[in-house]
Structures are given as structure tokens and as C-alpha cells.
Amino acid sequence: MLKVENLSFSYGENPVLKNVDFCVEDGEFVAVLGANGAGKSTLFKVICGLEKPQKGRVLLSGKPLGGYSPSELAKIRSALMQDSEFNFESSVLDFVLLGRYARGGFFASKEDIFIAKNALSAVGMSGFEGRVFTRLSGGERRRVELARALCQIGACGRAGTLLMLDEPNSNLDPKNSNLAMSAVKKFADAKTSVLAILHDVNLASQHADKIALLRDGEIFAFGEPKCVLTSENLKFAYGAENKIFEDGKNKYAVFLKE
Numbered sequence: 001m002l003k004v005e006n007l008s009f010s011y012g013e014n015p016v017l018k019n020v021d022f023c024v025e026d027g028e029f030v031a032v033l034g035a036n037g038a039g040k041s042t043l044f045k046v047i048c049g050l051e052k053p054q055k056g057r058v059l060l061s062g063k064p065l066g067g068y069s070p071s072e073l074a075k076i077r078s079a080l081m082q083d084s085e086f087n088f089e090s091s092v093l094d095f096v097l098l099g100r101y102a103r104g105g106f107f108a109s110k111e112d113i114f115i116a117k118n119a120l121s122a123v124g125m126s127g128f129e130g131r132v133f134t135r136l137s138g139g140e141r142r143r144v145e146l147a148r149a150l151c152q153i154g155a156c157g158r159a160g161t162l163l164m165l166d167e168p169n170s171n172l173d174p175k176n177s178n179l180a181m182s183a184v185k186k187f188a189d190a191k192t193s194v195l196a197i198l199h200d201v202n203l204a205s206q207h208a209d210k211i212a213l214l215r216d217g218e219i220f221a222f223g224e225p226k227c228v229l230t231s232e233n234l235k236f237a238y239g240a241e242n243k244i245f246e247d248g249k250n251k252y253a254v255f256l257k258e
């Protein structure tokens, strides 16, 4: 379980996160939504340990993240950042196998290769193993990056592991967005805790167990999509008029032109 306790963070004099407090249980998929500049990526970086909070702490399975060694952490926590800066001419398979590095260094076992190919298949990228990563389209690259993040956790999810995703759907078309989210949800179903920053409210509504709505660095609504996704909450989060529709299973939001 991921526990975020009372986090506050400022860039200089600019407070960006204010007493952020929530949990992601084992097997739960929590989506963080909010307007541009609300503090989502900063929250992501603080949870990943890339920025140090002025207040609060982050616990995984009851232990502060700082209490794990880097190699321990690499085996139980995997993060997909917003922007990849990977520019080597590596094959797609070698790129995904980087997710296994903490386990066997540069020598991939048969099991590692099986897990990497499985992860590629889960995101619809089977058959691309021998292609050069940097020569893929933006959406293909993003799916390969997601496969690397999944591969780092293992063949499937397990309790005590954490998958962190910052805009995993950037550059993905609607079909591949759904496929990617289904692959992520399978890890949650197998007891990994998943925290994903999403911009697509309807994708979050369909795939996430819970949604955290962030505004000006504060979580003002947290819970199941059907409770959190109200017209008032979305207006408050995004400052935009919207209409909510339901199909008996999920809620969907349409944002209206001003």
C-alpha cells in the first residue's frame, strides 16, 4: 500500500502541494486528475523521491520510501515519467529489458525476455521487438515505455509493488489508450498499487477504482469515479462548464465550449 501523509511542497516561495494526504491500497488503481498547473507532476516527483517535500512523508508497505535501498526500490516500484529522454539506438526489446536491470544487470534471462515480450503484447506492441526504439512513432514509443514500466514489476502485479504513471496515455489514440489502461488495470487486479496522472476524465472513469481531484495543490475530492465525477467538482477542478452522462455503468463528462 502507498500512503501519502500530509505532503507539502514549494518551489522557492511558491507553494505547489498543500497537505496532500491519501492512500492507494494494494490492488487499487487511483487516477489523479486536475487542470494544468494543479501540481500533479510535482506530486508525482515528490512521491518518486525526485523532489524533497518540506513537510510530510511517503510510505510503501508501511516503510518510508527513503528507507529502501535503490536496488530494493527498483524491484518493487516502477515509474513512467511524463517525458522520456532516452535517445540511444536500442532495440525495442532491449529497451523494455531495461526494466529488469535491477534483477540481473545487463544479462537478461529467458524469464526476463518472456516477461518483456509479454509486456509488449499487453500494450499491443508484439512484433516490434527488433525495431529501433528512437525510430518509432510517438504513440508506439509511449506504449513501449509503458511496457518497460510493467516489465519492471514482473509478469503480473503483486501486493507490495507500486506502479507510478505520469500521463501514460500521451500520444495514444483512443483504442490504444483503452488497451494501455486495461494492461495497467490487470496489474492492479493482481494487487499492485497503481497511481496514474491522467488528463482524460472518461478514461479515468472507466478504468480507475478511485479518482483524486487536485486543484491548486490540494486534493478536494477523492473516491470512486461515480461519486467524484460530478459537474460541480469538474467545474471546480477545471473551471469549465460541463455535462455528465451515465450509461448505467460509468459516468462520462463532456466539456462545453465557452
Ligand SMILES: Nc1ncnc2c1ncn2[C@@H]1O[C@H](COP(=O)(O)OP(=O)(O)OP(=O)(O)O)[C@@H](O)[C@H]1O
Binding pocket: 011, 014, 016, 034, 035, 036, 037, 038, 039, 040, 041, 042, 043
Ligand atoms: N521546476 C519548477 N520550478 C518552479 N516552478 C515549477 C517547477 N515545476 C513546476 N512548477 C510550477 O508548479 C506548478 C505545478 O506544476 P506541475 O508541473 O506540478 O503541474 P501539473 O498539474 O502537472 O500540470 P500539467 O497538467 O500542465 O502537466 C505550476 O505552477 C508550475 O509552473
